[in-house]
Amino acid sequence: MNQKASPNLDIPFIASHYDSNTVALQDDRDSVTYRELTKAVKYRTSEWQNIIDQDEQQRPVVILFFDNSITSVVDYLSALTLNYVIVLLNPSCSSDTRAAYFEQFNPNAVIENGKVLLSHNEHLFCDPRVSLLLSTSGSMGAGKCVALSHCNIKANCEAILSYLPILPSDNTLLTLPLSYSYGLSVLHTHLAIGATVCFTRHSVFDKGFWQIVKHQPINSLSGVPTFYEMLLRLRFTSMSLPDLRYLTQAGGKLATAYVTRLAQYTQKTGKAFYVMYGQTEATARMAYLSPDKVLVKPGAIGNAIAGGEFKLVNADSDNGEGELFYRGENVMLGYVSTIQDLVTFSETDWLATGDLATQDNDGDYTITGRTKRIIKIAGERVNLDLVEQAFINILAKYNLLSHACVVGFDDKVIGVYAGVISAKHLSEVIEHLSISLSLPKRNVAIDIVESLPLLNNGKVDYTSVIQTMTGAG
Template structure:
């Protein structure tokens, strides 16, 4: 019988490598010992505590996280870069019983917080700010999504996956989950693509898989990733936002030439991690597609009146159904008691399907602004520039469009913007940036660009 990944660590060969850091390598037996030690540290309390954990990419945090799952203690994962104000937001709103940071355990209070038995993990939707809603996930959500991902990704027990994304981010967390499920190894590192040691790590340590968001692959390609043979690398995955078509084509061509797999995936924290994937053999043919639903899931499209769209190439809101859909959102601890299982998620993404049933994201419902009465799809505008070979980021609010580009592209970007977007001059601003501001999960920080454009 299959065990959930937090229990599966007991059943993998004890000597198999589980976690590799910049200075050490731990077997599954050693990882289990660390987890058991954390279970003892957290203690057997007379009530079910809520634990807040600074989820950095280190062994201690991973062991504490797994201990919480095994003890059935709900755990709130937050990014280690969370500032003082963000921590105060979290403390005030969720009031966790236990606070764990830098491997130090603080028992804050012993008041009982009413939580459903299914509640396993709470993730923030706001990165390093501590604001926004929290996403509540169940043990079933975690288990079903890890199982589904393992069905379509070729993960084997001998794999070593390089983990560069924050483990407080659902995509990075899913990499950990799936490799623990299959008895494979995770290579943790603080090195970035800009570090010389990153490339030495790739070539010298037999890394078998990479995972990253668009900004990660954009940087890899600028640094001539495709010139490296990397014989140990079997496959790589991309999610966390739409990667420009020219980058997808470059990676697909590299994968084909070097006999590697390249998987384009789609997901949201609200669905634990993944909802759809595009098989390797389709990436070069359909570089703009997210493919079809993961095993056990279902995708459909809904029109503005709530009816289902079945016609090809007709846009609607993308709806996902599956066992990995969250229990719900939380604003504060009083929302925990009302959480309940739901298998349906309105994604907030606009999409269409082709004649083969493959889906394409064409924008966000919330990425639409009105410029003096005219609707403008910001994602569609970025795509227009991408088709011209110019990488831009578009953001804004009603009656203000901010277009960010690299300094060398500012002149031509301004010309095309005037051609494509007609509005009074005060309604559009072109700014130049040397590098995109990024959130802790590697996604573009549109709020920072908007603030820069409004100065």
């Protein structure tokens, strides 16, 4: 007879000494306290033990569709408590993507919206350290995943709490998907401190979003660059939000013009703006820039989080630019694409981020681009990420606050702008961009589109942009 796992295991991340605090709100309707959440998790773990066989040697592999809801949070914490190997997916992914992940990982069960569907009770061999699998693509398609241990997650949570001023009385409004490492880290840190997470399906353009921000009240917001670009379009910095204490930004580089605007706003209103840097391969965060430096260094990511360390590899002798490497307890076990990849992992000392960076005299780092976003035009090396920053900054000078990106081909850089622009401004933007890049105007173009394709995590889907440009796909 199999020995069942104890239903009284500690529930990860829950701050039990704040039992009466509200842990989650959903669009100002449903709410749950820490005491109620703990009770729900204990009930669900007991229920699942009667469905999925588990002994001391077997750790079931499950696919868990993680929605931004109280029910999904109970599902997630229950699976962690039972020490399942969790493949975390966005519930909005396509049926083809679901089928692909099911084929790749042959899960014992699928968990969604409080329900578990048993597939089989076959013993699947997994490295005892692996706890969580997160997709690296952020897209709707099935790709490779990052394997994280409980140690990775715990270390990163503690490091983030060492610099973010989260209080047990705080409410944060979470629009980031919980299947994305950034959104998941917001959940972990708030659970660990006894704070409240407010979920909403409203976008920043909905009246319901601002009703929650103003009436909850909300003490912090977290977002990727596109989130803050939308806030600035809505003249967010002119709003009176006395309860808002700080903002966090990660998930890509926000244009320096926008960072400066937000930094000026937070300084003027006594709030704080945290610019952060991270990758799923390092659980979530690797660096942050202290709020008192943001106005002085709007393009920087700061230095490594507590317990982490950076180095530059193959640094250029002229400008000091090199590939950024990181190490710390939050670095993944490795990449996985199939169930066979979960059996064992090779030790990784330094993580190659794939990002190019420089370091200043204060020790702070600035990301200058991606190693794969480099092209050559007329024999000259062109960093598309730097071009994109220049393009967005030029648009900002004309108060053209909308989504924009840059893609490139062997003979041309193309700025893609989602919005309305006059012929006069279009000509002037091309002229400014050509001058700033020291490129002939024949090598610079701007394409106007209705909207930019975005990945599930809010980042620009460059692959789709390029396919549209080339007529592929």
